[in-house]
Amino acid sequence: MLSVEQSISSLMQNSKRLADGETIDLIDACGRTLADSIIAPIDVPPADNSAMDGYALRHADGQNGRVAIPVSQRITAGSVPQGLQPGSAARIFTGAEIPPGADTVVMQEHCEEENNAVRILKLPAAGANIRRRGQDLATGQQVLQRGLRLRSQDLGLAASLGIARVPVYRRLRVAVMSTGDELRDPGDELQPGQIYNSNRFTMRSQLAEWGFDVLDMGVARDDPAAVREVLQESARQADVVITSGGVSVGEEDHVRDVVESLGAIDLWRIAIKPGKPFAFGHIMGKPFIGLPGNPVSVFVTLLVIARPYLFACQGIADPVLAPMRQTARFSHKVSQREDYLRVRASASGLELFPNQSSGVLYSTSWGDGLVRQKAGEEISDGSLVDYFPFALFN
Amino acid sequence: MLSVEQSISSLMQNSKRLADGETIDLIDACGRTLADSIIAPIDVPPADNSAMDGYALRHADGQNGRVAIPVSQRITAGSVPQGLQPGSAARIFTGAEIPPGADTVVMQEHCEEENNAVRILKLPAAGANIRRRGQDLATGQQVLQRGLRLRSQDLGLAASLGIARVPVYRRLRVAVMSTGDELRDPGDELQPGQIYNSNRFTMRSQLAEWGFDVLDMGVARDDPAAVREVLQESARQADVVITSGGVSVGEEDHVRDVVESLGAIDLWRIAIKPGKPFAFGHIMGKPFIGLPGNPVSVFVTLLVIARPYLFACQGIADPVLAPMRQTARFSHKVSQREDYLRVRASASGLELFPNQSSGVLYSTSWGDGLVRQKAGEEISDGSLVDYFPFALFN
Numbered sequence: 133m134l135s136v137e138q139s140i141s142s143l144m145q146n147s148k149r150l151a152d153g154e155t156i157d158l159i160d161a162c163g164r165t166l167a168d169s170i171i172a173p174i175d176v177p178p179a180d181n182s183a184m185d186g187y188a189l190r191h192a193d194g195q196n197g198r199v200a201i202p203v204s205q206r207i208t209a210g211s212v213p214q215g216l217q218p219g220s221a222a223r224i225f226t227g228a229e230i231p232p233g234a235d236t237v238v239m240q241e242h243c244e245e246e247n248n249a250v251r252i253l254k255l256p257a258a259g260a261n262i263r264r265r266g267q268d269l270a271t272g273q274q275v276l277q278r279g280l281r282l283r284s285q286d287l288g289l290a291a292s293l294g295i296a297r298v299p300v301y302r303r304l305r306v307a308v309m310s311t312g313d314e315l316r317d318p319g320d321e322l323q324p325g326q327i328y329n330s331n332r333f334t335m336r337s338q339l340a341e342w343g344f345d346v347l348d349m350g351v352a353r354d355d356p357a358a359v360r361e362v363l364q365e366s367a368r369q370a371d372v373v374i375t376s377g378g379v380s381v382g383e384e385d386h387v388r389d390v391v392e393s394l395g396a397i398d399l400w401r402i403a404i405k406p407g408k409p410f411a412f413g414h415i416m417g418k419p420f421i422g423l424p425g426n427p428v429s430v431f432v433t434l435l436v437i438a439r440p441y442l443f444a445c446q447g448i449a450d451p452v453l454a455p456m457r458q459t460a461r462f463s464h465k466v467s468q469r470e471d472y473l474r475v476r477a478s479a480s481g482l483e484l485f486p487n488q489s490s491g492v493l494y495s496t497s498w499g500d501g502l503v504r505q506k507a508g509e510e511i512s513d514g515s516l517v518d519y520f521p522f523a524l525f526n
Numbered sequence: 527m528l529s530v531e532q533s534i535s536s537l538m539q540n541s542k543r544l545a546d547g548e549t550i551d552l553i554d555a556c557g558r559t560l561a562d563s564i565i566a567p568i569d570v571p572p573a574d575n576s577a578m579d580g581y582a583l584r585h586a587d588g589q590n591g592r593v594a595i596p597v598s599q600r601i602t603a604g605s606v607p608q609g610l611q612p613g614s615a616a617r618i619f620t621g622a623e624i625p626p627g628a629d630t631v632v633m634q635e636h637c638e639e640e641n642n643a644v645r646i647l648k649l650p651a652a653g654a655n656i657r658r659r660g661q662d663l664a665t666g667q668q669v670l671q672r673g674l675r676l677r678s679q680d681l682g683l684a685a686s687l688g689i690a691r692v693p694v695y696r697r698l699r700v701a702v703m704s705t706g707d708e709l710r711d712p713g714d715e716l717q718p719g720q721i722y723n724s725n726r727f728t729m730r731s732q733l734a735e736w737g738f739d740v741l742d743m744g745v746a747r748d749d750p751a752a753v754r755e756v757l758q759e760s761a762r763q764a765d766v767v768i769t770s771g772g773v774s775v776g777e778e779d780h781v782r783d784v785v786e787s788l789g790a791i792d793l794w795r796i797a798i799k800p801g802k803p804f805a806f807g808h809i810m811g812k813p814f815i816g817l818p819g820n821p822v823s824v825f826v827t828l829l830v831i832a833r834p835y836l837f838a839c840q841g842i843a844d845p846v847l848a849p850m851r852q853t854a855r856f857s858h859k860v861s862q863r864e865d866y867l868r869v870r871a872s873a874s875g876l877e878l879f880p881n882q883s884s885g886v887l888y889s890t891s892w893g894d895g896l897v898r899q900k901a902g903e904e905i906s907d908g909s910l911v912d913y914f915p916f917a918l919f920n
Contacts, residue, residue, distance in 0.1 A: 158712060158727060159727060159730065159731070162731040162734065162735060163735075174716070176721075177721060177885075178716055178720075178721060179718065179719075181721075183885075207719075208707065208708075208748065209706055209707060209708035209719070209748075210706065210707030210708030210709070210719050210720055210748070211707070211708075211719050212717070212718045212719045213718075213719070226819070227706065227708055227721070227819070228708070228719065229718060229719045263885055267885075268881075268883075268885055268886045268887070268888060269888055275888060275891065276891065283891075283916060284727075284728050284729075284731040284732035284735060284825075285728055285732075285825055285887065285890035285891050285916075286891050287727040287728060287731045288724040288725065288727045288728030288731075288821060288825065288887055288890075288891075289724065289887050289888060289890070289891045290712070290727070291711075291712045291722055291723060291724040291726070291727040291728075292721070292722050292724035292821065292887055293712070293722065294710075294712045294713070294714075294716065294722045295712050296711070296712040296713030297713075312603055312604065312621065313602065313603060313604030313605070314602075314603035314604030314605075314621055314622070315604070316688075317685075317690070318552060318684070318685045318687070318688045318689050318690040319688070319690030319691075320688075322568070322572055322688065323606070324573065324606045324607075324623060325573075325601075325603070325604050325605050325606050325607070325622065325623045326572075326604055327570075327571060327572060327575075327621070327686070328685055328686050328687065328688045329685060330682040330683065330685040330686035331682065332685070333552060333553060333678075333681040333682045333684070333685035334678050334679055334681060334682030334685075335678075336553065337553070337556040337678040337681045337682075338678035338679075340556065341556060341557075341678060354602065354603075354604070425620070425621070427682060427686065431678075431679055431682065454871065454873065456850050456852065456915075457852070458850065458851070477848065479848065487662075489662075491571075491577075491657055491661075491662055492662045493662070493679065493682055493683050493686055494662060494663055494669060494683060496679040496682075496683070497669065497670065497677075497679050497680050497682075497683045521850075521915075521917075521918060522677060522679075523915075523917045523918050523920060524915060524917050524918075526917060526920060
């Protein structure tokens with residue numbers, strides 16, 4: 133059996149970026165992956181500016197607080213300052229450019245203005261209240277790295293540098309298919325022997341959350357010809373093909389044979405719970421991932437094992453998550469496999485969903501994250517454990 | 527000064543849901559907020575089914591392992607089983623419905639089949655390997671609560687119950703406006719005194735990430751008439767109006783006067799760093815939030831203070847986040863205000879971005895979360911601190 137760590141690292145070694153680059157408007161780039169690092173093309177701020185509303189002057193001119201200094205100009209944010217004559221001061225507002233000649237800004241609370249002249253009640257140190265050109269970012273500094281999945285603050289940062297369009301990788305195209313004659317779509321009437329298809333909804337919406345282009349190939353009948361047709365079409369259209377169900381050793385599982393005939397497939401015995409069986413291979417040169425059929429196993433293996441691989445195919449750097457350490461408020465028996473327990477965080481620590489059976493999808497909905505219990509690890513009330521809030525996977 | 531906690535709780539007391547309900551297809555509901563709790567309309571599983579590939583039989587018939595039991599039917603997932611005659615067994619596959627009469631499934635690894643008869647090598651306990659009707663969810667059980675922001679697993683769960691359409695609140699409409707004559711859009715040439723507008727990008731993409739309908743009202747000139755026109759139009763179209771900049775006490779800040787003339791505004795002195803000034807009020811009956819002008823302050827107050835309020839207006843239950851506890855690998859001086867430090871998580875703990883000045887938006891992009899340092903709290907290397915990964919805010 134492969135450990136979870138070995139499986140992920142083996143997948144990562146087999147991964148390469150499959151999405152090409154394109155250039156898009158910055159405002160549309162949230163959640164997209166940078167295809168080139170961004171270097172600051174300007175200084176930020178672009179010129180010395182005032183950190184306060186107040187008065188700009190030469191420090192030497194402010195030494196004698198009893199003398200009123202004539203106010204020779206008024207500089208608002210966005211206006212262009214004149215050079216400041218010695219012995220005069222400029223009324224200045226937050227963000228406004230410091231006039232040439234001035235070296236200090238006195239905050240308005242420490243000044244008195246009357247008849248266009250200002251008296252300095254409290255003079256700060258020379259250079260005070262000035263945000264220097266380039267103090268936040270200097271031209272040429274690398275600010276956003278290739279492979280970064282852009283967040284709102286990254287868009288703000290790029291905007292502050294005047295960057296209107298950014299190079300990103302196009303969205304990875306992922307085809308998803310479920311198998312099973314017993315599967316019905318919600319809305320249909322269930323006949324005896326049938327169940328509703330939840331995997332299609334979990335997979336499709338999770339992959340879309342990750343920013344992929346999802347090709348929903350629906351459900352293939354439990355019939356080699358039907359499975360073959362859908363998988364071929366998937367491989368033609370997508371960068372990666374994912375299925376749920378159909379890769380165990382049962383007689384009714386056709387996916388394995390079909391993938392084998394169109395490429396290659398390895399069945400992996402991964403020491404993960406819930407989770408096995410897991411398959412990896414390729415169809416007509418496109419990577420193939422066969423997730424289990426069980427709803428909780430699909431969800432867990434999608435987050436824990438498939439995600440880092442898919443992120444690497446998208447071009448995202450460092451896709452493997454590090455856990456938080458939190459306190460368990462439960463005990464759980466030692467397992468031979470790495471166990472992903474559905475838990476909920478409360479003020480006192482993590483609570484366990486009572487039924488950890490892999491059939492109970494409700495546990496993932498009740499919970500707000502997963503505890504990783506490594507093989508052989510004991511967990512008792514008060515243990516510090518590895519915790520992944522679901523939000524981290526997005 | 528108000529503490530951060532007081533500010534949030536005061537906002538929450540002033541909040542009410544502003545978005546009405548609508549019914550949409552389940553597959554489109556990820557990220558949307560449930561307008562009604564969902565009650566299980568069926569049992570899951572809908573009938574007893576097999577947890578294994580194997581043979582279904584009466585437990586009594588399997589007692590004598592040396593006798594071959596005739597295999598009278600073959601039940602695949604999705605097919606309809608016949609009643610099982612005493613003294614016979616059914617070949618059965620994972621997920622297939624248990625035939626009436628059978629009470630036990632023997633996994634295939636513990637059986638030998640020859641000439642349409644099966645010999646039981648190892649008989650499990652009576653009732654083994656059967657997933658019982660309703661064991662995961664029973665009809666009438668509440669499974670998803672009103673106010674839940676739906677995640678991929680919640681969609682999977684609803685699908686497993688056969689629910690094809692769900693009641694959600696329509697997306698909250700949020701208008702965003704920046705003020706400042708010094709602001710230019712990226713792509714434009716900077717003139718002396720000008721800077722690029724980052725707040726528009728940060729706010730607009732963060733609000734869209736939260737699933738709101740964002741009305742981007744652009745930049746209003748520093749002129750009361752221009753500000754008035756944009757704010758009126760915003761209040762007409764949106765549920766909530768948000769601005770950045772223009773609410774401090776400076777002479778050039780017109781937003782305050784205009785909001786006052788169209789409704790009411792309170793300037794809040796919140797003990798948060800970075801963050802002040804913050805304003806709350808209403809324009810023509812629509813809530814108004816005035817964020818600071820400073821890029822880092824905008825980002826922090828948007829996540830920490832505005833988010834819970836906006837989530838409540840959307841109808842999301844429990845929108846206030848609980849922090850993780852993590853180890854600081856830095857020390858930071860005690861502050862009188864609650865300080866939101868930009869940090870990055872590593873294997874050994876949290877590292878601090880060296881420049882915590884509120885002008886340095888790069889700190890938010892470098893970092894992967896915020897440490898909350900409460901007023902008066904000391905942080906030194908090894909302290910356990912409150913940590914919010916940025917991903918939690920999404």
